[in-house]
Amino acid sequence: MCTRFVYHGNDMITGFNFDIDLSVWKHKVIMDEERFYIGILRPDRTYHSYHGVNKNGNVGTLLYVHGNPGGEYQASPDCMTIADLAEEFIKGQITFDDALQLVRDKKITYAPDATMQALLSDIHGRVLIIEPGLGYREEHKKYSLITNYSLIDPESTKNYIVPGDDRYERALQLLDCCGNDFSVSNAYTLLHAVRQEGAWATRVSFVYSAKEQAVYYVENNRFEHITKYVFP
Template structure:
């Protein structure tokens, strides 16, 4: 589960709820950004979500139901590596867009991870391994929960997040031009989860270059970091 939103009005505001069950995570306030990392038994801590100092944002919901077309084959680009390359500023959003236009993208075996990627200009790239991609040049808003935007509600699953999608869509369709960080946290609170609990809620104000977050739905305990300029490699 998870919910990713972006609003482009007076400001570019990106929001992300990480809904996680049975996995260990940590928030790493890294020199290159604020990352939510997941512990992998073989590879250690993997920076899979969050905002970097270039003001890119990476969200990666799981697609329900699973689509076997996302299973890896030889010589394919893996969605996790693309996401981490954007987060660590090894590739730009436009470079990843060029890749997905030419290459077939896979996920890990038996799990269809999707990507909701954005840059400092508010452009959005959604990648659904085995199905394709959708690119939006500074849309008024975009949402990705846990179903494929290619299938919408034609296939159903208890964790697909159709209810969360419609709640977010109603809020963003009717939002004012001054939609801001507090409004985004209010939206994330409305779509937060208990069964598969929301463990991190994160908001990026791309115009101001500030990332905010709270853990375990403690909406009155919000931390923030002012992002610095991209560091040279």
């Protein structure tokens, strides 16, 4: 269960709550000269960057979604997994325009072992929402928001909404009230408001400021302890 938003005001700010069950996934926060990312340990013993920020302003995140048959993994040169697409974007191997061309030219599928949707954004605030099996949507507006349910075809995931899960509605209400001076502090107010607890608790929250070229992050809901990482 995760929450991701992009806000385009005087600063281009994006925020992400990474909510996972520690018995299912192993992760760690990793920083280098080019990337800040939440590394996910995969069977190849590598911590992959499926959720993170590139120094060039690319921000990519995957969010769990109940799968649909149209997005099933296919080992075909005409297909690309949502995980590979997100990681290439975060690594800076492809641009926003490249990603847009890929979703037009190839069938985007789930990874073999996980059903995810994605939100990619660039330093200019352009947004690409990708839902395997359902399609994609390009946005460039005041703000964009996604959680763990389909935006392209809400009916397809309506029956899988967790009772009481109103993160999207609460975040939307907060974003609606903000103006051009939306700040890192405002972003953390939103992430704190929709944080999760229990087995699928929020393990990492990060906010990226394009103007500052910096990522602010907290771990395990310790919002009183925010760490700042500035790209060199």
